[in-house]
Each structure stands twice: as structure tokens, then as C-alpha cells.
Amino acid sequence: MHAMEQINRNTWSAPLSLRGYRHINGHIDAGESRVFETALTRFRGGRFLDIGVGGGRTAALLAGNAGSYLGIDYTPEMVELARANHPDLAFELMDARNLHQIDDRSQDLVVFSYNGIDSVDPQGRLDVLREVNRVLAPGGAFVFSTFHRDWEGFQHAPSRASVVPPSSNPLIFGLRYARYAVGAYKARQRRRHEVRDGEHAILLHHAHYFGIMVYATTTSQISSQLAEAGFTTPPNIFDENGSEVSGQASTGTQYFHVFAEKPAWS
Numbered sequence: 001m002h003a004m005e006q007i008n009r010n011t012w013s014a015p016l017s018l019r020g021y022r023h024i025n026g027h028i029d030a031g032e033s034r035v036f037e038t039a040l041t042r043f044r045g046g047r048f049l050d051i052g053v054g055g056g057r058t059a060a061l062l063a064g065n066a067g068s069y070l071g072i073d074y075t076p077e078m079v080e081l082a083r084a085n086h087p088d089l090a091f092e093l094m095d096a097r098n099l100h101q102i103d104d105r106s107q108d109l110v111v112f113s114y115n116g117i118d119s120v121d122p123q124g125r126l127d128v129l130r131e132v133n134r135v136l137a138p139g140g141a142f143v144f145s146t147f148h149r150d151w152e153g154f155q156h157a158p159s160r161a162s163v164v165p166p167s168s169n170p171l172i173f174g175l176r177y178a179r180y181a182v183g184a185y186k187a188r189q190r191r192r193h194e195v196r197d198g199e200h201a202i203l204l205h206h207a208h209y210f211g212i213m214v215y216a217t218t219t220s221q222i223s224s225q226l227a228e229a230g231f232t233t234p235p236n237i238f239d240e241n242g243s244e245v246s247g248q249a250s251t252g253t254q255y256f257h258v259f260a261e262k263p264a265w266s
Helices: 003-012 015-023 030-041 055-066 076-085 120-136 169-195 219-231
Strands: 047-051 066-075 091-092 107-112 136-148 195-197 200-205 212-217 236-238 255-261
Touching: 015 076, 015 136, 015 219, 030 055, 030 120, 030 136, 047 055, 055 066, 066 076, 066 120, 076 091, 107 120, 120 136, 120 219, 169 200, 195 255, 212 219, 219 255
Parallel strands: 047 066, 047 107, 066 091, 107 136, 136 212
Antiparallel strands: 136 255, 195 200, 200 212, 236 255
16 A cells, blocks of 8 residues: 555544544535536536545535435545435445446546545556546546645645644643644654655645645646546636636645546547
8 A cells, every 4th residue: 555545544534533524514615616516507417426525525515416426435434424424325435446336437427526536646546537437427527626736835834823723722722732743743754755756746735734645736737647537638627716727827726626528429
């Protein structure tokens, strides 16, 4: 198992992470809201596959618009959490790199939100794209978000204030600061796994107190990888504010929201 994935899996299954995902809801930003609206306008009533569901945040946004809905996650604890939060919906333990349980051309819309595709290694990412293309019906679409390699936050260490959420309760703040101290110590060890290779990078992110490593990329590489996997290019790409991105993105853009279509004739 790639080092980044082991780090990420440990974070996703930790009790404090599960507690946070238990209550998260709604769109993460205007960019996600716009790309979801684009997809739902086109595919409302269709067959939806929701990858990396976590506690089921996107289930609440998508399932009511679907003819059929299936949520999946590769973390057993997250699948159980999603089932507890949405007992009327279907969730399964499944890895997006190998969707053998799902038939070819059986889905109209596949969603992989909150930069979930960035949690696996470079080869795994290409496997995800190919598998999603396989299960999509001709004319279907893949909606996902992915980190921007040139985001300014990856260029320098974040301040303590940006990592530790404020609290008026001194006990809670003390616990958060303790988690920050432990995370900062682990960060020094984890940074040895960082890689910058051409248009992509594997980088430590400060979320979860330096608890995740992510794949970060560029708009041009997004297009080239999608083309290689069989999608129509260029895709529609939006930033966090919902503005369409064309060409090189600003360093202020942390991640992209992508709407990629499978050719209708494939």
C-alpha cells in the first residue's frame, strides 16, 4: 500500500474524524453547488453512483434527485456511518479503483466529491478514471473535485491559527492545540513522502491536523488524464467560487470542481 494511502486510511477511520463527518452537511462551497446543479439539471431521475460518501453528506444532496442511488466508500467505518445517517439508502464497501460489482454502462452520473479522488496514489487515480468511464452509460457524466498543485497553501507551512479551530471553551481549545502539536510532529515525518513530478504532486495537507496526503494537479493534466480514460475533453472546470476556469488557474484556487462527459457514441 502506498504510504499516502496508509496515512489517509488511518485518518478516515479515526474516531475524531468519524465524529466530524457525522454532522457535516450541505455543499462545501459555491463551486460544488454549481457543478452539482449542472449535473442534476441534466440527469435528474437517472442512475447515480456516489463514491467516497463519508458520512453521507452528498447522499442528502443527490439521492432525492435520483431514479436509483448507490453510495460507496472504501472505509468500513464510513460506510457504517452513512448507513446510520441515511438508513433508507443503499451504501456498500467498495474501492473506486475496482468497481467490478457494478455493470458496464449502468450509471448516468458518477460523483466523487470533496477531493476524494486525490486520496489514492497516481496509478490508482488513473484506475479510478477508467473504472468510472466503464460504468458510465454513453452520454453520462463524472463529477469530481481535485486539488490544485499550484495553490499557494502548498507553497508554505500554514499558520497555527489556520489549523486549530478557535473555541471559547479553554478545555476544547486545549485539546485542539494538543492535536495540533501531535500533528505538527507527525508532519515532519510525513513530508518525506511528498513528491513533485511534472504537473502532479503528492503533498501533505493541513486538514485533520496534517492528517492527509493528497494528489494535486493542474487543469491541463486533468484534461489529458480524462482523455486517456475515454472522456470528452476539455471538461468543464470550476473553482471554489463557482467561476469557470480556463487556462492556468490562480494560485488562490485550492481545488477544482470538474464536470466530465463520456461520449454519447462510446
